[in-house]
Amino acid sequence: MIHACCAGETGPCLLRGRKSGDSGAKKISLKRINSAGQNSPAPKEKKTIRMRDIAAKLGVSTVTVSNALRGKPGVSPEVAAKVRELAVEQGYDLGRIRRGQRHETGSRILVWSPMPSDDGTDRLWSMPEAAVRTITGVLESNGFTVIPFTSLDEVREMPLGVLLLYPAERGVRGKLDRMGIPWIGIGWYDAGRDGCYLSDDVFHESARMTELLLRKGAQSVACGIPSGDRNPLEPRCRIRDTRLGYERTLWHHLLPGQTALINDQNQIQAFQKTPFPNITAKPGLLPEAVQGWILGHDAYLQDARMHSLESLQPESSLVLEDAAGGERIYLKKAFRLHFPDQQIADRTLELLKELKSTGRLPKAVELFQGVIE
């Protein structure tokens, strides 16, 4: 392995002169002459990139390129990475490899989830274990090999695809793209960047849960936890969608006598001008303990009980209210929204089957409804 790596770095000329790369290089130059002679001032001729082109560029053999792209042993990880990167850069059709490989490596699925942290803070940020089990269970019972991994450096063999479970670091996607490995984001999404995502619909679910609280008679509602909810791994969508869904419901469903707390700078600004005349907003704290909390995660339940309202910053809180009065009913029950495990597992299976036969994944955000209990 080490030897191959050194050769790749120090002796490209030697290799190019000697090995099978030789004939490849000649053919390329012939082709170039032909196309240049035939026509037009078009600066770059569109041509199919072949393995030998990549081999010539990197000064390695086509066998090495082939092995690297197919994830076969005998190539150092460094060279393999270079080959894959160049292949993607040059627009080599990796779908061809995957289509051809269907029977040997076509069922290997890597599942990425971040390392658990030592202080246990990750409890807030991981996908429900049961959901992960359901998804991997469905894949395994359909002939896929599921391999968990925590770092891309561990990737030795080319998988059919990668599942990026929530909370996935955004940077991982770019690396996978450069390696030409298809991925599906699960339990999160990023509408601002093309990709294949399957998630629960946090925005609408949060709106639904808020509506439920208001209908059940909570006179004062709040959302999230007041502080400490920043995590570098968090791809933002879940917390953000929880807050925005909450606010969306307030705009429509706040009833006379009900008050709601807004404790986020962005939201406060937007609330300075609400188009709904029944809502008035004023800075300050809720006069009474909050009766209904919308929380992004089960683990927040404990935090919500612990956090007294004093920890809120008066200047960053805004109380919305409709009219005074109303009976105060403290909600004792926790309504839980269940992650749509089965639907997402079934759809993941469908997508992977599609990937296996076509070499492609659709680029779309697919959102699924959970069940409130």
Place this chain on the structure above:
Amino acid sequence: MKRVTQKTIAEELHTSTVTVSNALSGRGGVSEQMRSRILQTAWKLGYQTTAQAAGSVTLSVGVIVAARYMAVGKSFYWSMYQELVRALFPVQGISMLEIVEPEAEQGLHLPAALESGDNNALIVIGAMSPEYLTFLTRSAQIPVVLLDSRDPDLDCCAVLSGNYTGMYRMTQCLIDHGFRKIGFAGDLTENDNILDRYFGYRAAMEDAGLAIIPEWVINDQDPALEAHLPARLPDAFACYNDLAAVRLTRVLSRRGIRIPEDLSLVGYDDYLADDIFNHTLTTCHVDMKRMAELAVQLADRGVRGQWTPGQLLQVDCPMIERSSVRDLSGTGTAGKE
């Protein structure tokens, strides 16, 4: 799952199987009220007649649309209806379109599509008043599917375009092109789709750390829009749909503001019939074909006794880049990582 029989329905409603049988086969001796409760329970529980189980029932869909959406000539919902008719073809279904006048909507009159008893599913295209929708779903004894709108009580199934994620994408496109001062055009009180799109805009702005300036959230339906436009305008507007973008363009042009030289716009729908703007507006493509297919699929399942109430399906919308957004980023490769 246990098979639903006439006995199951009878037990559910505390009545006899004879009554259930009479009601289901249309024989006399059952009050109209009881008959409707039995029919409603039957399909909610997923009761299948022998013909249904054999798959030999023809899907006959009543389709209703509010009159305000059905201008003569081309319109978004006319096209949506065409897609429905096409989607019905493979399942050998038939459909009948009915336009609901404002009086019928306000006065809560049952549409003929339900009253006639000829249809076994109802598809509602576009928004209706919450009162009317609640009234419809309460009185319907057949599965009701909402296309491009949502049920306030969340009982019936709905197919929507990905309003929230779609508008996030469009706003992100403006941000990727270097814009920081971005407004939103749409009437937030009009319907749920617009509100969802507004929140998609909010989410993208928030992720980019950009402020929402309340004056820049404008109502394109405002008859005095021109007078109400703020003196200091943003550099770009995310418009709730393509028509709003066209309206805004006309108003802005009277102030001598050119698109995209002075101000950039993005829309939503990718539907402008024959408008000249059709070829220049960067927008979000609503996949009507897919939405219609899903609506038909839901109705078909309902008729075959495989109904899951409250299902909400969303069809994500890809971006179509045209020329209504200027590139301020200067890199020429906006949006690439």
